[in-house]
Amino acid sequence: xxxxxxxxxxxxxxxxxxxxxxxxxxxxxxxxxxxxxxxxxxxxxxxxxxxxxxxxxxxxxxxxxxxxxxxxxxxxxxxxxxxxxxxxxxxxxxxxxxxxxxxxxxxxxxxxxxxxxxxxxxxxxxxxxxxxxxxxxxxxxxxxxxxxxxxxxxxxxxxxxxxxxxxxxxxxxxxxxxxxxxxxxxxxxxxxxxxxxxxxxxxxxxxxxxxxxxxxxxxxxxxxxxxxxxxxxxxxxxxxxxxxxxxxxxxxxxxxxxxxxxxxxxxxxxxxxxxxxxxxxxxxxxxxxxxxxxxxxxxxxxxxxxxxxxxxxxxxxxxxxxxxxxxxxxxxxxxxxxxxxxxxxxxxxxxxxxxxxxxxxxxxxxxxxxx
Ligand SMILES: *[C@@H]1O[C@H](CO)[C@@H](O)[C@H](O)[C@H]1NC(C)=O
Ligand SMILES: *[C@@H]1O[C@H](CO)[C@@H](O)[C@H](O)[C@H]1NC(C)=O
Ligand SMILES: *[C@@H]1O[C@H](CO)[C@@H](O)[C@H](O)[C@H]1NC(C)=O
Ligand SMILES: *[C@@H]1O[C@H](CO)[C@@H](O)[C@H](O)[C@H]1NC(C)=O
Ligand SMILES: *[C@@H]1O[C@H](CO)[C@@H](O)[C@H](O)[C@H]1NC(C)=O
Numbered sequence: 001x002x003x004x005x006x007x008x009x010x011x012x013x014x015x016x017x018x019x020x021x022x023x024x025x026x027x028x029x030x031x032x033x034x035x036x037x038x039x040x041x042x043x044x045x046x047x048x049x050x051x052x053x054x055x056x057x058x059x060x061x062x063x064x065x066x067x068x069x070x071x072x073x074x075x076x077x078x079x080x081x082x083x084x085x086x087x088x089x090x091x092x093x094x095x096x097x098x099x100x101x102x103x104x105x106x107x108x109x110x111x112x113x114x115x116x117x118x119x120x121x122x123x124x125x126x127x128x129x130x131x132x133x134x135x136x137x138x139x140x141x142x143x144x145x146x147x148x149x150x151x152x153x154x155x156x157x158x159x160x161x162x163x164x165x166x167x168x169x170x171x172x173x174x175x176x177x178x179x180x181x182x183x184x185x186x187x188x189x190x191x192x193x194x195x196x197x198x199x200x201x202x203x204x205x206x207x208x209x210x211x212x213x214x215x216x217x218x219x220x221x222x223x224x225x226x227x228x229x230x231x232x233x234x235x236x237x238x239x240x241x242x243x244x245x246x247x248x249x250x251x252x253x254x255x256x257x258x259x260x261x262x263x264x265x266x267x268x269x270x271x272x273x274x275x276x277x278x279x280x281x282x283x284x285x286x287x288x289x290x291x292x293x294x295x296x297x298x299x300x301x302x303x304x305x306x307x308x309x310x311x312x313x314x315x316x317x318x319x320x321x322x323x324x325x326x327x328x329x330x331x332x333x334x335x336x337x338x339x340x341x342x343x344x345x346x347x348x349x350x351x352x353x354x355x356x357x358x359x360x361x362x363x364x365x366x367x368x369x370x371x
Contacts (some may be wrong), residue, residue: 050126163207200249
């Protein structure tokens with residue numbers, strides 16, 4: 001792990017110069033605003049992690065999501081800074097405000113928590129690939145312009161949360177259909193925007209939750225989503241997740257719109273370099289197994305036990321079997337977020353998959369012999 005870290009620090013200095021330093025600042029009041037919002041659909045060359053929807057009316061959403069899971073997959077934390085009404089995205093249940101700072105997760109013994117605070121205003125500034133946000137005082141994040149280093153903090157005596165986590169990114173940002181570049185599409189599917197600024201990171205977490213200590217290190221992640229109409233009007237079903245296997249950082253999104261059309265977005269990086277980032281047909285396919293694995297899923301059904309996630313990486317296939325170990329948040333029958341373990345590997349044809357755990361920790365060259 002130590003050598004991986006050094007390798008990436010060297011890379012950081014060579015990519016930083018290419019990133020625009022133009023910044024963009026927005027203040028969001030707690031009240032839903034009237035009238036149409038302007039909503040981003042393609043990357044303008046700046047503000048990758050900035051506000052994408054302005055102003056926030058009652059039918060749009062814009063949020064910043066951060067998570068970390070302990071290396072043993074037991075403890076976890078997710079912090080989401082939301083700007084939306086309950087009508088736009090039901091994660092915010094408070095009808096009197098669009099601003100919600102939500103913190104949820106699990107202690108190592110499996111006890112979960114879910115806490116929300118509702119600030120009077122939010123402020124976001126983006127610079128380069130990074131951003132800075134504040135949801136009232138004491139709650140927010142800062143990410144450097146090269147998107148390498150992030151600190152997310154949450155201090156609220158009202159709900160008994162105090163602490164912070166830091167993320168050291170180990171995988172380059174991407175948009176739904178490929179690497180970040182000016183003019184690239186930012187929509188994962190019609191009406192739903194997605195920018196994944198930190199696909200994988202080394203996270204260090206140090207919180208006190210209701211007086212109990214939550215401290216761990218493990219993989220971390222940050223992305224943001226936004227939309228110009230309520231989530232449920234755009235999406236019938238959606239599977240999304242991320243994982244690290246040996247030298248590989250992977251992110252998947254596989255969703256269906258109300259007409260049943262399926263949209264894919266798969267990302268695989270190895271040792272800090274993108275191997276594949278695509279929204280092509282079957283770039284990644286996610287299918288549930290075990291438990292209630294009805295596909296496509298419908299409102300009200302139970303949870304599966306896991307997912308089979310199949311990425312196309314050039315002319316190879318990477319198959320991952322994700323197994324749920326704990327439900328950490330959700331609304332039964334509608335939405336479930338879980339942590340778990342993943343196994344898998346890179347396959348040549350139907351047989352001979354190599355488990356990443358059997359591969360060296362990382363290789364500096366990406367293509368060629370192994371993949
Ligand atoms: C909010 O903005 C969106 C995007 O411009 C627009 O389609 C929608 O009608 C607006 N909603 C309200 C309640 O004004
Ligand atoms: C909803 O948010 C407001 C602030 O806008 C806050 O005063 C109120 O307590 C919140 N409601 C609940 C149920 O937490
Ligand atoms: C699990 O750990 C938390 C934090 O230390 C503690 O508050 C809780 O009581 C524990 N739960 C059980 C069932 O032991
Ligand atoms: C989308 O979801 C709605 C509500 O659950 C359902 O009636 C409809 O059949 C679904 N569409 C498809 C194509 O499955
Ligand atoms: C995934 O793993 C589970 C648990 O080990 C196993 O029961 C299941 O058959 C596996 N699925 C696939 C497709 O390999």
